[in-house]
Amino acid sequence: MTKLIQAPVEKPFRGGADAAAGLAESEPARPLPVQDRALRTRAALLAAVEMLVAGEGAAAVTTTRVADAAGVSVGTLYRYFADRDDLLLAAYDATVERIVAVCAKELEALPGGIAVDDAARRLLAAYLEAAEAIPSHAGLLKAMRAIRPVEADHSDERSGVIGEILAPFLARFAASGTAADPLRLNLLNVLMGTLVDLYLVTRNPEDRAALREEIEAHMLLAVARL
Amino acid sequence: MTKLIQAPVEKPFRGGADAAAGLAESEPARPLPVQDRALRTRAALLAAVEMLVAGEGAAAVTTTRVADAAGVSVGTLYRYFADRDDLLLAAYDATVERIVAVCAKELEALPGGIAVDDAARRLLAAYLEAAEAIPSHAGLLKAMRAIRPVEADHSDERSGVIGEILAPFLARFAASGTAADPLRLNLLNVLMGTLVDLYLVTRNPEDRAALREEIEAHMLLAVARL
DNA sequence: AACAAAAATGAAATAGTTTCACTTTCATGA
DNA sequence: TCATGAAAGTGAAACTATTTCATTTTTGTT
Numbered sequence: 001m002t003k004l005i006q007a008p009v010e011k012p013f014r015g016g017a018d019a020a021a022g023l024a025e026s027e028p029a030r031p032l033p034v035q036d037r038a039l040r041t042r043a044a045l046l047a048a049v050e051m052l053v054a055g056e057g058a059a060a061v062t063t064t065r066v067a068d069a070a071g072v073s074v075g076t077l078y079r080y081f082a083d084r085d086d087l088l089l090a091a092y093d094a095t096v097e098r099i100v101a102v103c104a105k106e107l108e109a110l111p112g113g114i115a116v117d118d119a120a121r122r123l124l125a126a127y128l129e130a131a132e133a134i135p136s137h138a139g140l141l142k143a144m145r146a147i148r149p150v151e152a153d154h155s156d157e158r159s160g161v162i163g164e165i166l167a168p169f170l171a172r173f174a175a176s177g178t179a180a181d182p183l184r185l186n187l188l189n190v191l192m193g194t195l196v197d198l199y200l201v202t203r204n205p206e207d208r209a210a211l212r213e214e215i216e217a218h219m220l221l222a223v224a225r226l
Numbered sequence: 227m228t229k230l231i232q233a234p235v236e237k238p239f240r241g242g243a244d245a246a247a248g249l250a251e252s253e254p255a256r257p258l259p260v261q262d263r264a265l266r267t268r269a270a271l272l273a274a275v276e277m278l279v280a281g282e283g284a285a286a287v288t289t290t291r292v293a294d295a296a297g298v299s300v301g302t303l304y305r306y307f308a309d310r311d312d313l314l315l316a317a318y319d320a321t322v323e324r325i326v327a328v329c330a331k332e333l334e335a336l337p338g339g340i341a342v343d344d345a346a347r348r349l350l351a352a353y354l355e356a357a358e359a360i361p362s363h364a365g366l367l368k369a370m371r372a373i374r375p376v377e378a379d380h381s382d383e384r385s386g387v388i389g390e391i392l393a394p395f396l397a398r399f400a401a402s403g404t405a406a407d408p409l410r411l412n413l414l415n416v417l418m419g420t421l422v423d424l425y426l427v428t429r430n431p432e433d434r435a436a437l438r439e440e441i442e443a444h445m446l447l448a449v450a451r452l
Numbered sequence: 453a454a455c456a457a458a459a460a461t462g463a464a465a466t467a468g469t470t471t472c473a474c475t476t477t478c479a480t481g482a
Numbered sequence: 483t484c485a486t487g488a489a490a491g492t493g494a495a496a497c498t499a500t501t502t503c504a505t506t507t508t509t510g511t512t
Contacts, residue, residue, distance in 0.1 A: 038490065151427065204378070221447055302461075
């Protein structure tokens with residue numbers, strides 16, 4: 001009973017979190033891990049990535065260090081993630097998911113007849129606050145952009161906080177039910193990613209306040225032109 | 227006479243091109259290469275980088291391949307560039323320099339009483355056209371951003387096309403002689419970098435035209451708020 | 453043509469990612 | 483209860499890239 005070729009697992013799964021966000025080449029959806037242990041291992045790996053990114057930046061995310069920090073072996077890491085990039089994308093997606101949840105809640109909590117601009121401003125505030133609370137988010141955003149460069153092909157640009165929160169936002173505030181122009185939506189997504197990134201690395205309170213106003217102005221311009 | 231310890235070269239120089247742009251930690255200015263051969267070798271290395279980036283993306287820029295393509299050995303590469311990142315930054319700076327030259331010429335050629343907005347629009351057109359003519363620029367811009375992440379510290383943000391061209395622009399068009407707020411200047415720099423990047427990867431002509439208008443709008447907003 | 457400085461070399465050290473043959477753990481039903 | 487197979491986990495070794503440095507070659511000067 002010593003020889004037992006491992007079942008051909010046909011590549012690791014990319015767990016639930018990013019099923020929607022994943023625009024990877026063409027990988028079919030993977031089955032979810034069945035055992036509790038597996039879910040915990042996956043979570044431990046992602047937590048290790050976040051810890052390393054928050055503490056030492058994305059460059060510190062080596063497969064060996066992540067596996068060590070998660071208390072598993074490198075081989076295990078590769079059961080859950082196709083490669084290092086996939087790992088970083090999954091970690092990014094995990095932070096986005098949390099931020100989106102906060103924004104979605106804020107969106108629901110908005111008072112009845114609120115103006116579009118005020119609504120956008122409040123969502124931005126929620127976004128920034130939530131992003132701030134996740135120390136790894138800025139680093140992971142950068143890592144994500146290095147892996148998935150800005151795309152002209154906006155057909156699939158619902159990834160990221162803006163992309164995910166914009167559909168419900170527009171559903172509520174768009175003049176008609178018409179979906180927004182995908183090109184301009186992509187622009188908004190890319191633009192806000194950059195500006196929020198800049199905001200997050202800014203520590204000086206006065207600079208932050210000033211920057212916030214700039215970001216608002218550009219966001220409102222972009223939203224108005226949608 | 228076989229043993230001749232090489233003079234301690236105290237690290238390779240970063241040639242003239244980027245002396246201004248270089249915000250590297252604190253490296254003192256390096257002496258320029260003295261022999262013609264050296265200048266040609268350096269140029270060949272940078273040309274090899276551009277070729278590889280344009281043809282296969284920045285990931286194809288491995289030290290071995292660059293050295294091969296330039297017809298020198300890897301060791302030689304390290305005489306001219308501290309490491310792979312330094313090489314990529316230098317290649318990026320080289321493209322920026324060419325684009326800035328075009329923009330500077332356009333700035334000089336502007337008619338006398340032209341309005342600020344029109345001037346900005348014409349500079350943008352020059353920028354986009356020049357960037358387009360350099361197939362490696364978009365890829366190098368991305369590589370540069372991965373290496374030198376967006377900085378809150380805007381004290382030194384004169385690197386990049388916007389940073390370099392904005393001083394002469396403002397000198398001519400600013401209401402008073404007051405220098406622009408560095409925070410907003412940094413924002414403009416980061417913002418335009420992203421939007422131009424997006425423009426450059428957009429191939430569809432109609433999308434390009436639409437995108438160009440969006441970029442103009444954001445540029446004018448940012449310039450107006452400077 | 454002798455020399456020193458500059459430039460170039462490339463094999464080896466280093467550091468990271470990825471694979472894979474194998475072991476261990478788990479849950480199930482005979 | 484224990485036999486079984488699928489799921490999860492292991493870690494040494496193969497790879498792939500970057501970087502170093504002891505040494506050689508080229509160049510300009512005297």
